[in-house]
Amino acid sequence: MGNQRNSLMTTTTWLVGALAATAIMAGNSAQAADCAEMGGEGDKCLAIASALEPGSLYVIRDGDDGNTLVNWSINEPLVDRDASGALVPVLAAELPVPDAKDPTIWHVKLREGIKFTNGEPFNAAAVKHNIDLVANPDFGASINGIETLKTAKVIDDHTVDIVTKEPDPWLLYRISTLRFVPPEASKDATAYSQHPVGTGPYKFVRWDKGQRIILEKNADYWGGDKAEMDRVSFVFIPEAATRISALKAGEVDMVSSLTPEDAAKVPKVITSSNAANGTYLRFNLETPPYDNKAFRQALIYAINRDALNEYLWAKQGSVEACQTLPPGEVGFNKSLQAYPYDPEKAKQLLAQVKLPEDFVVRAVFTTGGYLPKDSETGQAIAADWEAIGLKTKIEYVSSDKWLDDILAGGEKTKPDSPAPMTYVQLDYHSMYAARITSRIFSRTNKMSGLGTSYPELDAALATAQGSFDVPKATAAFEQVYKIGCDEALYIPLIDYPDIWGAVEGVNYEAGPGVLTRIHLDRVHVD
Structure with missing residues (x-):
């Protein structure tokens, strides 16, 4: 589907016209979820x-957001990130260490x-x-970042060596999502995909398809009685307005996946402690005119990314500083600054390019609310692009086609036009x-x-x-992103939090x- 807009209409004028002001509405105070509906009279219950x-609930094979929402407290990793973002051992007795020689x-x-809740050790x-x-490509693991895993060797019942295909100093961060x-x-x-089993503080009870999934506290949890809620129900409500109405009516206690406009309507807002997602536009640099730095x-x-942040994210996001890493991440280059909004500069550069x-500038986005905004x-x-004199066509495709396009590296060259750009979202869950x-x-x-462009990146990336050597690796990451920024190898957009x-x-x-x-086990009720 294409989109053509008046070339005089910039980000600011379009957004102001498209977004209505939202009033903050009062909500109910906390009240317990209906434990009887979850099969537990008198317990402390929570409805989300x-x-x-x-x-599916097979977490390592079919790990979409609905899956991980349920499974993150059923199945556990060797190491995890605590609320501060630090790595901590979970099923591992201590943080794993690399071999001194290999x-x-x-x-x-x-x-x-430790035992799984079905009794398996x-x-x-x-x-x-x-x-x-997960290292077997035929299995089709859905976990991001596990491509360096090769195998594991059993030393004894409680000692194991993880073997990677190549030296990987970032392995602990990778396996924090396994x-x-x-x-x-x-x-x-x-x-198993219908009835998961784990070692975590909660265990699966039942799945009423199309309605809810119910978990209960694992009374035999190896980590002790850390969980406050006896039962948790995940109620499936696709429409944001209906989720919010259920929250305000006291039918549920928490709601997921809110926009900033939605957040203005709920009694209490919960956000991630740092940016949860980042967005950028990816070029195919081998196709003219995208191979031209000035273009x-x-x-x-x-x-106008400040306007995107203000009018789409109610200033809850931040304009990316010419890189796709969030502040505080290893390798974040503090010296880089975002390209300013300067349409006159854009026109001058465009005049240097023979188109x-x-x-027509083409960019692919997805539909159906898969990505917020x-x-x-x-x-x-x-x-904004039309305001500097470019003909523009925004193409919206299904989330499945969009994901296929992302994973394949973007649409390839066609005889009649260059490959389009693709809108990409990065999740920062493993940071x-x-x-x-x-x-x-x-x-x-x-x-x-x-x-094959920009070969000077290869040594720094390696x-x-x-x-x-963390300082050495950090400096190399900073160098990579400086090249990316200076050469305009992507279009950084907005980092934004997850909002509930x-x-x-x-x-x-x-x-x-x-x-x-x-x-x-981090949820508490006053």
Whole structure:
């Protein structure tokens, strides 16, 4: 689907006209969810309204946001990020360490006496089973960033070595999203996808398809009685307005996936402690005129990203500082500044570029609310590009096609026009530079649009990804992003938080990254 806007209509005028003012509305104070509906009279219960119902509950194979929302408190990792973002051991007894002589080997000591809730032991054999499973490309693991995993070797019941394909100093960050499943119970993948089993503070009770999933506290949890809520119900309500109405009526206690406008309507707002997501536009740099630095810079200078943040994100986001890493991340380059909004500079640069007759700037976005504010972002950017004299066509595709396009590296050259740009969202849930940087700058990553251009990036990227010397790796990441910024190799847009709503009295100790990876043992009610 194309979109053509008046060339005089810029981001600011379009957004002001498109967005209505929203009044803050009062909501109910906290009241307990209906425990009887969850099968637990007199217990302390919590109901969470979710925008997404999972298609499967097999967390390491089918890990969409609906899946991880439910499973993050059922299945556990070896190491995790605490609320401050620091790495902490979970199923590991201590943080794993690389071998002194062979950096492709990491030594892992496991906690003793832990069992899955079906009675299977969590031990070195279980770790090997899971590592080998997700490392097998035929399995189709849905976990981001596990591409360096090769295998695991059992040393004894509570000692295991993880082996990587190459030295990987960022392994602990990668495996913080790897939740472990029981080897025997998960053999029947179809059955397991409907009834997950884990070692976590909560365990699965039932799934009423199209309605809700219910969990209950794991009374035998190895970590003690940390969870406050006895039962938790995830109620599936796709429409944001209906979720908010249920919250204000006291039918649920928390709601997921809110926009800033939605947030103004709920009694209490919960956000991630840092940016949860970042967005950018990816070029195919091997296709003219996107191989022309002046053209790329013209596109960047033309976009009023401050207006995007103000009118789409109610200033709850931030304009990215010419890089796709959030502040505070290893490798974030503090010296870089965002390209300012300067349409006159954009026109001057555009005048240096010889464009084909009837050239049209094309960019692909997704539809259906898969990404927050995707449609509005596309229309606003199109307005800004048309304001500097470019014909623009924004194409909206289904989320499945969009994901295929992202993973394949973008639409390839067509005879009649150059490949379009693609709108990309990065999630910061695991908050490590290696995964994000690889997607933009690694020539072996299909998500990158570099092709064979800018070979000076390769040595710096290899150091950033492979050095165990943190200051050296940090400096290399900074160099990579300086090249990316100076050469305008992408269009950085907005970092924004994940936003939920709650009734008064419900508190959640949020950490960095997306809230759909909720740790239910951090939920407390006054």
